[in-house]
Amino acid sequence: MAFIQCDFYSEALQCSTSIHVILPQPVGLLDPDEAVQGKIYPTLYLLHGLSDDHTVWSRRTSIERYAESYGIAVVMPAVGRSFYTDMEYGHDYFTFISHELPKAARSMFPLSSARKDNYIAGLSMGGYGALKTAMRHPEKFRAAASLSGAVDILERLPDFPKDFAAIFGDRPVEGSDDDLFHLATQLAQSESPKPFIYLNCEAEDHLYASNLRFRDHCKGIVLDIMYEEFPGNHEWGYWDQHIQRVLELFFKR
Numbered sequence: 001m002a003f004i005q006c007d008f009y010s011e012a013l014q015c016s017t018s019i020h021v022i023l024p025q026p027v028g029l030l031d032p033d034e035a036v037q038g039k040i041y042p043t044l045y046l047l048h049g050l051s052d053d054h055t056v057w058s059r060r061t062s063i064e065r066y067a068e069s070y071g072i073a074v075v076m077p078a079v080g081r082s083f084y085t086d087m088e089y090g091h092d093y094f095t096f097i098s099h100e101l102p103k104a105a106r107s108m109f110p111l112s113s114a115r116k117d118n119y120i121a122g123l124s125m126g127g128y129g130a131l132k133t134a135m136r137h138p139e140k141f142r143a144a145a146s147l148s149g150a151v152d153i154l155e156r157l158p159d160f161p162k163d164f165a166a167i168f169g170d171r172p173v174e175g176s177d178d179d180l181f182h183l184a185t186q187l188a189q190s191e192s193p194k195p196f197i198y199l200n201c202e203a204e205d206h207l208y209a210s211n212l213r214f215r216d217h218c219k220g221i222v223l224d225i226m227y228e229e230f231p232g233n234h235e236w237g238y239w240d241q242h243i244q245r246v247l248e249l250f251f252k253r
Contacts, residue, residue: 001023001024001025001064001067001068002022002025003020004021004023005018006020006021008108012091012092012093012095012096012099013091013092013096014091015091017077017078017096018054018078019075019076019077019078019101019105020055020058020074020075020076021073021075021076021109022058022063022064022067022073022076023041023109023110024041024068024071024073038110039110040110040111040112041071041073041110041111041117042072042073042112042117042118042119043073043105043112043118043119044072044073044075044119044120044247044250045075045077045097045101045121046063046074046075046076046120046121047079047084047097047120047121047122047125047126047127047129048076048078048079048123049122049123049124049125049126050081050083050124050125050150050160051081053078053080054076054077055076057074060240061236061239062240063243066244066247067247069247070247070251072251073111075101075105075111077101079093079096079129080093081125081160083125083129083153083167083178084097084126084128084129084133085168085178087167088166088168088169088170088171089165089169090166094133094136097133098133098136098137102118102140115139115140115193116142117142118140118142119144119145119250120134120145121144121146121147121198121243121250122146122147122149123148123149123239124147124148124149124150124207127145127146127147127151128146128149128151128153128180130144130146131144131149131151131180131197132177132180134195134197135180135184135187135195136177138190138192138193138194139192139193142195142196142250143195143198143249143250144195144196144197145197145199145200145246145249145250146211147200147238147246148201148202148207148211148234148238149201149207149211150207150210151180151210151213151214152180152181152210152213152214153173153178153179154173154174154179155210157173181214181217184214184217185217187223188221188222188223189221194223194224196224196225196226196249197218197223197225197226198226198228198249199214199215199218199225199227200227200228200242200245200246202229202230202231202232202233202234202238203229203230203231204231204233205232205234206234207234208229211229215227228245230242
């Protein structure tokens with residue numbers, strides 16, 4: 001596998017940004033008679049949580065080793081504390097993640113553009129971002145996974161008042177395209193393709209109750225959702241273990 005630190009200018013963000021990319025590495029490069037065949041790879045966009053950045057999945061888990069088993073690429077972007085949202089007073093991180101990043105990554109690396117080969121996942125804030133991106137752009141992603149996700153954004157608003165003042169300003173959140181419950185209902189009622197949704201949360205997690213509510217909401221409107229819970233709390237030992245479950249579900253389907 002190749003591990004790549006990629007720095008580039010983002011038009012959506014109007015500044016330079018960084019991503020980490022894990023990419024299967026071709027063999028036979030030393031054989032002068034061996035033509036290396038071009039190949040494009042299925043891709044997992046892997047999103048970080050509130051206090052982290054694009055480096056954290058590589059530093060705190062064995063994601064490179066796990067991805068190698070499936071022959072996939074992994075793209076890990078940085079979005080600060082934006083909750084993967086086009087901020088009222090800040091940068092357009094949702095536009096970056098959902099529109100610019102896939103195009104930029106495919107222009108620089110051999111990644112598949114087919115919906116069947118594109119997946120998105122994240123933890124905590126990143127779980128929220130993964131579900132929001134897939135439900136707002138179901139034509140782009142075959143599946144989305146949330147590990148310990150902040151799936152009820154309304155519940156989180158009082159906990160980070162400065163962050164959310166910059167993110168949302170005075171605009172309403174409930175019933176908007178930043179409300180996962182609203183997005184799920186819209187998706188269920190639409191003619192769009194329906195991504196498979198995987199929800200996973202620790203039984204002792206502070207976000208456990210909201211994950212149960214979101215699970216029940218999605219089941220009630222008949223979305224394709226799978227929910228699993230296990231003992232544990234909001235920490236990296238759990239996420240390192242259960243990102244392996246995400247890869248198994250996505251890339252053995």
